[in-house]
Amino acid sequence: MKFSLPIYADYSSSAPPLPEVVEAMMEWLGSSHANPHADHLPGHRAARAIDDARQRIGDLLGADPEGVIFTSGATESNNLALKGLAGTCLGGLYVSSLDHSSIVEVARYLNDNGECRGGQLQHDLYGSVSPDAVKASLSSGGGRALVALAHGNNEIGTIQEVAAIGRAISDGGHLFHVDASQTAAHVPISVHEMRISTLSISGHKLYGPAGIGALWMDSQLNDELLPLLHGGGQQGGARSGTVPAYLAVGLGTAAKLALDRMTESRAHLASMTTLFLEALHGNGIDPVIIGHPTKRLPGHLSLRFPGATAPDLLSRLAPHVALSTGAACSSGELRASRVLRALGMDEESAGEGVRVSFGRSTTRREAKQAAGHIANAVRAVLDLN
Ligand code: PMP
DSSP states (O other): OOOOOOEEOBTTTOOOOOHHHHHHHHHHHTTTOOOTTSSSHHHHHHHHHHHHHHHHHHHHHTSOGGGEEEESSHHHHHHHHHHHHHTTOTTOEEEOTTSOHHHHHHHHHHHHTTSSOEEEOOOOTTSOOOHHHHHHHHTTOSSOOEEEEESBOTTTOBBOOHHHHHHHHHHTTOEEEEEOTTTTTTSOOOTTTTTOSEEEEEGGGTTSOTTOEEEEEOGGGTTTOOOSOOSSOTGGGTSOSOOOHHHHHHHHHHHHHHHHHHHHHHHHHHHHHHHHHHHHHHTTOOOEEESOSSSBOTTEEEEEOTTOOHHHHHHHHTTTEEOEESOEEETTEEEOOHHHHHTTOOHHHHTTEEEEEOOTTOOHHHHHHHHHHHHHHHHHHHHHO
């Protein structure tokens, strides 16, 4: 019997590395392997390959390459920026409750341990945080504050107006950490124009390898950042540990391809979501779209089919479409997504949220077929109720 994998519609969770990325990595995983911190020829070659990767990441972010610190992923990058700078921010750490747990939980930890007073950023119904709301939060005084915000929300897809928010923050003399894990592949970024102090990216959201990410940091903060990891003092002491050349080369290649192909990729993703929504409509199903209607990640849809719970839908869809839900089902009890709850949805509506995210290799056929499977699943679940 032939077994076929479900249509992959979970690129926002993890986007498979591009073939060019895998090819570039193989050399450094194989014949060219060396410790890039070693003082011999193979080590120097590996160090140069890592410097090239830093340059490519810098190009993607409109940033100086010297500010790029390799980490294990965006979770570590967010932890490094927030824990590393919290002690210097007597004005507190302000986060949005809609953001990834690697920001929200770090803020909670720092607050609960008395290391940095926590504050909340207000958002509207679409999850957008306005520059005025940020200014209002920061007006309480108390010294320099740190504001941490995801550029693109990983669950609802809303994109924040980072340039205007950055201006409001830096005009007040505060620091701005941006988690660009979800946007770096899709949205042009310039850390200087956006007045960003520190910024996180993640390899596997950028069609690069999983297990690596980076934190870019403004050089003015070099003497202020407390490292998370102590050891051999690699990467200027900001992050001890041997930099894995094959992963850094993979991330650098992914960054270059993201920049080269951004316009083309955005157009493809926009047409996939349009096709998908039209096909759902053609099948007689019109979902509620969650998050901002236009300022959103391309290819990323946060949806709700009223009356159909996300776990019911996902279990029916499992053989056909791989997608995700913010809801969690533990010991038979549905816990609705904390993000959708924080957006003001009641428990029932929040328990209906699903996320469909397409990628560069999604085909028109897949987008249409995914819509057909989802429409069938919604009808089946509603009929049962
Ligand atoms: N931030 C955001 C916005 C994310 O979407 C993710 C991954 N879901 C992370 C941080 C964590 O990234 P990583 O898997 O690289 O630790």
